[in-house]
Amino acid sequence: MRNEGRPNQKLAAPPLAPDTQKHIGAQLQVVFADIEGEPIPNDQIDLLLALRRAERELGRKEP
Known part of the structure; x- marks a missing residue:
């Protein structure tokens, strides 16, 4: 697949x-199993809340 004339588009x-998908999924489960039960850090919670507020604001501005 060529990307001529579309410099900003990524190739699929x-x-x-x-x-391969199953293998990757199994490896990701192994990697993240240890942190699954850990609490989310406060700075990440703050970021998620800020993103949610921004989404709500954008939703209010749409016609």
Whole structure:
């Protein structure tokens, strides 16, 4: 696939095989299993709340 005439568009990546997807998913579960039960840090909660407020503001401005 070529990207001529569209310098700002990314090329689409080919889809992964189902067995590759399963392997990646299993590896991600292993990596994140240790932190699954940990609390979310306050600075990340603050960021999530700020993003939610911004979403609500944008929703109010739409016609």
